[in-house]
Amino acid sequence: MNQTWKDFGILIFPLFLGVWLLWFAPETILGLDSGILGSIVVSYTAWSTIFMTAMRPLRIGQGVSPAERQAWVGLTFSAIIYIYFLTHLGTLSGGTDGLLSSTDARRAGQTLALLAIGWAVVSLMIRPKSRGEVTEDERDREIAARASDWAHAFLVIGLIATVLVLGLSPRERLDWATPRSTATMIINLLILKTLLEHNALVVLHWWGRR
Amino acid sequence: MSAGPLRNHIRRLRFERGEMTQEDLAKRCKVTRQTIIALEGHKYAPSLELAFRLARAFGVGVEAVFTWEEEENPQRPD
Numbered sequence: 299m300n301q302t303w304k305d306f307g308i309l310i311f312p313l314f315l316g317v318w319l320l321w322f323a324p325e326t327i328l329g330l331d332s333g334i335l336g337s338i339v340v341s342y343t344a345w346s347t348i349f350m351t352a353m354r355p356l357r358i359g360q361g362v363s364p365a366e367r368q369a370w371v372g373l374t375f376s377a378i379i380y381i382y383f384l385t386h387l388g389t390l391s392g393g394t395d396g397l398l399s400s401t402d403a404r405r406a407g408q409t410l411a412l413l414a415i416g417w418a419v420v421s422l423m424i425r426p427k428s429r430g431e432v433t434e435d436e437r438d439r440e441i442a443a444r445a446s447d448w449a450h451a452f453l454v455i456g457l458i459a460t461v462l463v464l465g466l467s468p469r470e471r472l473d474w475a476t477p478r479s480t481a482t483m484i485i486n487l488l489i490l491k492t493l494l495e496h497n498a499l500v501v502l503h504w505w506g507r508r
Numbered sequence: 509m510s511a512g513p514l515r516n517h518i519r520r521l522r523f524e525r526g527e528m529t530q531e532d533l534a535k536r537c538k539v540t541r542q543t544i545i546a547l548e549g550h551k552y553a554p555s556l557e558l559a560f561r562l563a564r565a566f567g568v569g570v571e572a573v574f575t576w577e578e579e580e581n582p583q584r585p586d
Contacts, residue, residue: 363542435539436555437546506546 309343309350316340345416348374349423362503364426365438369499371424375417376493379410383489391482441502449495456487511550513577519548521566521573537561 319327319336326332348371362370383390386406426433460483464475522528530544537544537558546552547562554562563570 363540365540366542430535432534432538432540435543436558437539437543437552503542506549506551507542508549508551 309346312339312343312346316343348420362507363438364424364431364433365441366500366503367424368421369496369503371417371420372496373493373500375413375420376489376496379413379417380489380493382406382409382413383486387482387486390485391476391479437506441499441506445495445498445502448498449491452494453487453491456491457484460484460487511547511553514553515550515575515577516547516562516573517575518544518562518573521568525566533562533565536565 316336316339319332319339321336323332323336327335389400389402389406464472464480518533522530522533530541530548534541534544538561539558543552547554559570559574563573566573
């Protein structure tokens, strides 16, 4: 049987179960809300898929280095975080109150924080477990430095552009620039910088083993 | 990060030493297998320390592992 089916076949049943619970099951099952049950099952399946995908190169014993594995996890999570951030941009940047005053903004912020925690947990889980296995060597550090330089350059350009827009625009054109939207704009730059950095890491690692 | 004019004979030296695997060489030199792959593909120029580790792993001098390919019209110092 194909190795992929052996690895991931076990997740098919919980995936179908979660989808059924979310969309097709009765509202309550054994007194429990089927929507909540479905969310838990789907979340578990998604989590297990990410974990097993990250672990596969370790089990097969070839392919990518630990640093590249981390880069792929970083790219995946930063992309998810950025997509979530973009879809909730209105919630985060709208309104004149502080971010903590808005329930929706607080909820979005909590989800972003949970995603960041999930990223840290998955990164820890995929670190090499065996002693003596090299987790990072000089080439990995050079790649990380190059990717960091590019991301840093992007951040500097983005910040300068933001400063110029805010500093040089006439007052009547800055009605949108509330403290909250300005803060959201800076957070946008930081998240995008992280996403670009991990994208550069993945590309540089891939190029080296092509 | 490209190796530029620096070339190496790592792959040949591996095969001359009982078909040493990339993994084995990587462990001896304390780097990842992917770094050995990049070295053999001339996509990475190692540090001096790594160059010496590689030479020690093969039991030869550094110049037996690495060569510098001169440009077509090298500038001669006066």
